[in-house]
Amino acid sequence: MTANDSTLPIAWGGALHGLRLYFGIAGLGLALFLTGVEATIVSTSLVTITNDLQNSGQSSWVITSYLLTYTGFLIIWSNCSKIFGVKATLLTSLLLFVAFSGGCAGAESLNQLIICRAFQGLGGAGVYTLTLFSFVRIVPYNQYDKASSLGGGILSLGLVLGPLLGGAIASTGRWSWVFLYNVPAGAFAWLLILYAIPAHFPRSSPVPTNESTSKQIWLNIMSSFRGVDILGAFLILTACSFTIAALQEGNFAYPWTSGLVLSFLVISGVSWVAFLWWEWFVCRRGLKISQLFPWRLTRNRVFMGIALGFFTTGLALTVCVINIPQRCQIVYGSSPIGAGVKLLSFSLSCPLGVITCSVLAGRLKLPFCYIALVGTAFQATGLFLFSEIASKTELWPGQFGYLVLAGLGVGLAMSAFYMAAPLVVDEEDQSTALGIGIQLRMLGGVLGVAASTTILYHFLESRLSSNLRPWELRALLKTTEALAGFPPEIQLRVRVVYAIAYNMQVKLSAAFSVGQLLAVAMIWKRQNVRYLKGSLSN
Numbered sequence: 001m002t003a004n005d006s007t008l009p010i011a012w013g014g015a016l017h018g019l020r021l022y023f024g025i026a027g028l029g030l031a032l033f034l035t036g037v038e039a040t041i042v043s044t045s046l047v048t049i050t051n052d053l054q055n056s057g058q059s060s061w062v063i064t065s066y067l068l069t070y071t072g073f074l075i076i077w078s079n080c081s082k083i084f085g086v087k088a089t090l091l092t093s094l095l096l097f098v099a100f101s102g103g104c105a106g107a108e109s110l111n112q113l114i115i116c117r118a119f120q121g122l123g124g125a126g127v128y129t130l131t132l133f134s135f136v137r138i139v140p141y142n143q144y145d146k147a148s149s150l151g152g153g154i155l156s157l158g159l160v161l162g163p164l165l166g167g168a169i170a171s172t173g174r175w176s177w178v179f180l181y182n183v184p185a186g187a188f189a190w191l192l193i194l195y196a197i198p199a200h201f202p203r204s205s206p207v208p209t210n211e212s213t214s215k216q217i218w219l220n221i222m223s224s225f226r227g228v229d230i231l232g233a234f235l236i237l238t239a240c241s242f243t244i245a246a247l248q249e250g251n252f253a254y255p256w257t258s259g260l261v262l263s264f265l266v267i268s269g270v271s272w273v274a275f276l277w278w279e280w281f282v283c284r285r286g287l288k289i290s291q292l293f294p295w296r297l298t299r300n301r302v303f304m305g306i307a308l309g310f311f312t313t314g315l316a317l318t319v320c321v322i323n324i325p326q327r328c329q330i331v332y333g334s335s336p337i338g339a340g341v342k343l344l345s346f347s348l349s350c351p352l353g354v355i356t357c358s359v360l361a362g363r364l365k366l367p368f369c370y371i372a373l374v375g376t377a378f379q380a381t382g383l384f385l386f387s388e389i390a391s392k393t394e395l396w397p398g399q400f401g402y403l404v405l406a407g408l409g410v411g412l413a414m415s416a417f418y419m420a421a422p423l424v425v426d427e428e429d430q431s432t433a434l435g436i437g438i439q440l441r442m443l444g445g446v447l448g449v450a451a452s453t454t455i456l457y458h459f460l461e462s463r464l465s466s467n468l469r470p471w472e473l474r475a476l477l478k479t480t481e482a483l484a485g486f487p488p489e490i491q492l493r494v495r496v497v498y499a500i501a502y503n504m505q506v507k508l509s510a511a512f513s514v515g516q517l518l519a520v521a522m523i524w525k526r527q528n529v530r531y532l533k534g535s536l537s538n
Contacts, residue, residue: 001053003286008124009233010451013120015137016139020195021139021196022492023195023196024134024192024196025135025138025264026149026196027189027191027192027193027195027196027197028131028134028135028138028189028193029131029154030148030185030188031094031131031189031190031193032128032131032154032155032158033067033154033155033158034097034158034182034186034189035097035127035131035155035158035501036129036154036155036156036157036159036162037161037165038066038124038162038182038361038491039160040163040166040321040322041163041165041166041178041347042063042066042166042178043170045166045167045170045178045219045336046062046063047174047326047328047329047336047480048170048336049062049113049170049175050062051480051481052111053107053109053110053113054173058497059450061110061114061449062110062113062117063449064446064449064450065114065115065117065118066117066118066121067123067244067446067449068118068121068240068241068244068455069118069119069122069129070121070124070442070446071125071240071439071445071446072236072240072241073125073126073237074125074128074129074138074436074438074439074442075236075292075293075432075435075436076233076236077089077093077130077291077435078129078130078133078431078432078434078436079128079229079290079291079432079435080126081133081234082290082431082432085199085200085201086130086133086197086201086431087193087197087199087201088199089126090126090127090130090131090134091190091197092124092126092191093123093126093130094123094186094193094527095123095190096120096129096189097120097123097124097126097182097186097188098123098183098190099123100116100117100119100122100123101120101179101180101183101186102179102182102183103116103119103120103473104116104120104176104178104179104308105176105177105178105180106176109159110447117448128438129435129438129492130431130521131268132155132434132438133142133422133430133431133434134201134202135147135148135150135151135434137201137202137430138197138201138202140441144419145358145362145419146358146362148358148415148418148419149335149354149355149357149358149362149415152351152354152355152357153355155350156347156350156351156354156411157351162347163325163339163340163343163344163347164337164339164340164344165178166178166336166339166340166343167335167337167338167339167340168336170336171335171336171337178414186223189428197409206266208492221316229282229289229291229292230361232275232278232279232289232291232292232293233292235275235278236275236292238268239271239272239275240269240446242265243264243268243447244446244447244450245264246264246268246323247447247451247454249261279291280295280296280297281297282295291432292432293432293436294432296429296443297425297429297436298434300425301422301522302424302522303421303425303433303530305518305520305522306417306421306424306437306523307440307518308434308440308515308516308519308524309413309417309516309520310421310437310441311440311441311443312442312515312516312519313379313410313413313417313444313513313516313532314440314442314443314444314445314448315445315448315508316383316410316448316449316510316512316513317410317414317441317445317511318444318445318446318449319348319369319445319448319449319506319508320346320383320403320410320506321343322449322452322507323452323502324337324342324343324502325340325342325343326502327498327502328343328395330480330483331393331495331498332393332394332395332497332503335484342395342400344401345401345403345404345407346404346406347407349403349404349405349406349407349408349411350408350411350414350495351405352407352410352411352413353375353408353409353411353412353415354412354415355411356411356413357371357375357411357412357419358419359421361530361531365418365530366530367528367529367530368416368417368419368420368523368529368530368531369416369523369524369525369529370417370528371413371416372413372417372516372519372520373413373415373517373520374409375408375409375411375412375413375414375416376411376413376516376517377405377414378405378406378408378412379409379410379413379513379516380406380409380410381405381406381409381510381511382402382403382404382405382407382408383406383408383506383507383510383513384398384510385401385402386402386406386504386506387504387505387507387510391499392496393492393496393499393504414441417437417519418434418437419531420432421433421434422434423529424529440537448508448509448512451505452505452508455501455504455505455508456501456502457477458501459497459498459500459501460473460497460498460501461473461478462479463497464476464493464494465502467494468486468494472486476494483495
């Protein structure tokens, strides 16, 4: 059903019942939880990991490599699920995630870890987008609000427990378990999904087919592959990769004016333009290709606003979850687990916002645009206040109130956009629409991490060059353990500079939060989109 229709009955098939439903929810929930934890568990253990592997200067690539492939493949996995089936695609992506989680645990150098993290992110992208989609289709439509709340709650629970688990594991010195626990847990989730989810899901019954010969089966498989948007996948991967690489290496390994960084930016820009042109061309020519970005969605103003909302919430969420624990460890001297505890003020209020959104949308029938507007106001206010705290090495307890406000706002806005996305497009586009939204959320997160890293390096180099000798600055960029070898007055100066840089990172997130106002304006209508039991009201 589209956002252009008036009140329409919603009836989608594929819902499970009985024991299969419970096993399906358990398998999907566990798989979604693992990807939620993976997004944050590294944040409190990153300092320990990179210090052990002696390469703090490239530490952000441990996060960025995962988010890069995670971002680049979200739409691709959603597209593949339309061609090869949700179950087969989900099981394949979960298998990749589990296998390369084991590879991360066995890495003996930072380069090995970064490579395995990239492949882990490739699998995690499919798990993330397809489990979120399956959660809202595994139950009847009249249970949509509860299923959305459950999916968002499980994901948020991963965000809450990730920093704590990462900190606890890092405190033992055996950081490999940050990744290794995914292997048995992921294998169990794989078996549950294999048993519970029908091969024809989310259809209510298999598509009738005649008995086929092996040759006909092979021809059907080849025909399915011809429907894959290979060029679109290549272009979006190229665009994402070169954008992030330019932001990651600019002002660190290479100056912004270097030929390498400029060429990366040019390739990225050309790839983005080419991707959009290709998707338009496929639609215009009516080619039999399952588009990564169905061009008809560009004519859906409400969906485009939701897509912008995904992007802006992704940046704020990721920057806070990744950088606040590092701030606590470097500026305030917290232990890894102590940093995870301090993040709870933000990460606990996020799921509270998700649950609140479900109540407001499901029980009180409040339009999604109003929920998103309140979330945006809370988020921007909390982040701007947090970015203005004094740049000192003493922890001020009042900052946790700001983080509670920001986390509540992120949860409200993020959940409002997530719940609205499948309801404003045709049923055939639901998986793709959710995949596009999630991909934009992760792209916002990746850009936020890269921009935050650039801000940090800029402040360290510009404000410490007069206090540290060149080799000392290089040692600090390689590992923060070098800080312990500096005189006390230099240590204090360095920590203050880190605090200033982290404040600027949060201010960047706050600015993007304000951008959500445009998204809210785009989804506002005279008859606003809201969730009603049994129908969609616009």
